[in-house]
Amino acid sequence: MGREDVARAIIEVLKEARGPLTFDEIFEGVSSRLAGSARKFEIREILSSLVRENIVVREPDYERKRMVYRLREG
DSSP, rough: HHHHHHHHHHHHHHHOSSSSSSSHHHHHHHHHHHTTOOHHHHHHHHHHHHHHHSEEEEETTTTEEEEHHHEOOO
16 A cells, blocks of 8 residues: 555545544544555655645634644635
8 A cells, every 4th residue: 555545545535525624534534445554644644745735725623623624626
């Protein structure tokens, strides 16, 4: 399993979501897709690189008191 597989799974989970997701929600979705073969650290690292590449947006959700992630629009 490569980084591309994990990145693809993260993007698919965010596409199917009905709104922004927390890291834990993304982790659960990716783990179920990849049968738990990706570790939390690896997913966090790849999610951070997707944010730096401007594919995913990280923003605060003040109601949930968490940072949430969503795909960049456009």
